[in-house]
Amino acid sequence: TALVARQDEPAPGAPSGVEFMGFTSPLDPRIPLVSAGRAAFLGGLRGPGVDDANALGIWTEDQGGPHLAARGRGPAPGLASGHAFRLLDVPFLATSGRILFNGLWRKPGDSPSFLSGNQEGFWSDRSGSMQAVILAGNPAPGTAAGVVFRQETSTAIGGAFRDWDSDDALRLVVNGNLGGPGIGELNDEGIWVEGPAGLVLLAREGDLAPGAGVGVHFGSNNGIDTFGDHIPVRRNAAGAVLFGARLSGPNVPFMRSLWTDRSGSLELVARGTMPVTGSAAGDPAPGLGPGWTFSLLALVDL
Numbered sequence: 001t002a003l004v005a006r007q008d009e010p011a012p013g014a015p016s017g018v019e020f021m022g023f024t025s026p027l028d029p030r031i032p033l034v035s036a037g038r039a040a041f042l043g044g045l046r047g048p049g050v051d052d053a054n055a056l057g058i059w060t061e062d063q064g065g066p067h068l069a070a071r072g073r074g075p076a077p078g079l080a081s082g083h084a085f086r087l088l089d090v091p092f093l094a095t096s097g098r099i100l101f102n103g104l105w106r107k108p109g110d111s112p113s114f115l116s117g118n119q120e121g122f123w124s125d126r127s128g129s130m131q132a133v134i135l136a137g138n139p140a141p142g143t144a145a146g147v148v149f150r151q152e153t154s155t156a157i158g159g160a161f162r163d164w165d166s167d168d169a170l171r172l173v174v175n176g177n178l179g180g181p182g183i184g185e186l187n188d189e190g191i192w193v194e195g196p197a198g199l200v201l202l203a204r205e206g207d208l209a210p211g212a213g214v215g216v217h218f219g220s221n222n223g224i225d226t227f228g229d230h231i232p233v234r235r236n237a238a239g240a241v242l243f244g245a246r247l248s249g250p251n252v253p254f255m256r257s258l259w260t261d262r263s264g265s266l267e268l269v270a271r272g273t274m275p276v277t278g279s280a281a282g283d284p285a286p287g288l289g290p291g292w293t294f295s296l297l298a299l300v301d302l
Contacts, residue, residue, distance in 0.1 A: 004041075004066060042090045054073035069125065086110075101123060101124070116159075122135075134199065142190075142192075143204075150178065153177075155185045155222070155224050162176065167236065174191070185223030188223070212249075215250045216252050219246060230244055243260075244300075254279055256297050257269075272294035
């Protein structure tokens with residue numbers, strides 16, 4: 001066992017007198033990650049010149065110890081000069097020692113305390129240097145011209161991107177919100193998965209849900225939380241994706257479901273309904289005999 005970093009000690013890459021205040025994230029309480037014997041973590045800072053805009057940083061460890069990978073108020077790659085990181089999330093760490101992380105940026109003229117879910121993006125050093133992977137305001141693949149990643153409708157939450165995960169090659173899967181022409185409460189969410197050619201739309205609110213029944217589509221009648229309800233989007237080391245989705249359609253006012261692309265295309269794993277919803281019963285639960293069906297779907301892994 002070896003000490004990686006400690007509260008009250010100098011933070012590598014920060015000016016003299018700046019020290020670690022702690023290792024928790026305002027966005028996500030996950031513990032630091034370890035891969036191939038090295039760590040990556042989000043750290044809080046205190047000391048000379050530290051304020052709300054630069055009190056967070058991301059460190060990754062190599063044979064020489066931790067080094068600073070990104071810090072609030074540092075330049076945000078992929079954006080125009082003067083745009084800076086404002087808030088950083090816990091990074092995903094690959095066995096290569098490279099990272100992928102989510103964050104918010106601040107543009108010139110924004111106050112130091114300004115936060116906007118539509119100034120959000122993903123960055124990675126997977127290519128050898130820190131670069132933007134995808135940013136709020138970018139065109140959303142698989143959608144109409146002018147449609148972008150953005151929190152726009154009354155049912156959209158969490159900013160431009162609701163949830164995400166990565167495989168060991170640091171390829172992203174993301175649950176995103178949409179804004180632009182033709183976007184409303186019933187079609188403003190989707191799941192995108194990153195492949196060799198970039199992001200590809202895997203599932204979208206309002207689209208028919210394959211194998212889920214005639215006329216059954218992704219989303220509920222109120223447009224709230226189509227994806228990630230109880231079961232967040234996940235991607236395993238091999239690149240397979242798993243996510244939960246709400247469904248609705250004929251005889252199905254509300255139903256939860258579980259989906260994966262582990263076979264190479266999107267497939268339904270299971271559907272479940274609560275009796276109080278008035279929906280048709282969920283799928284039969286294998287091994288429990290006739291009449292037993294899935295109700296709540298939760299706590300899954302891939």
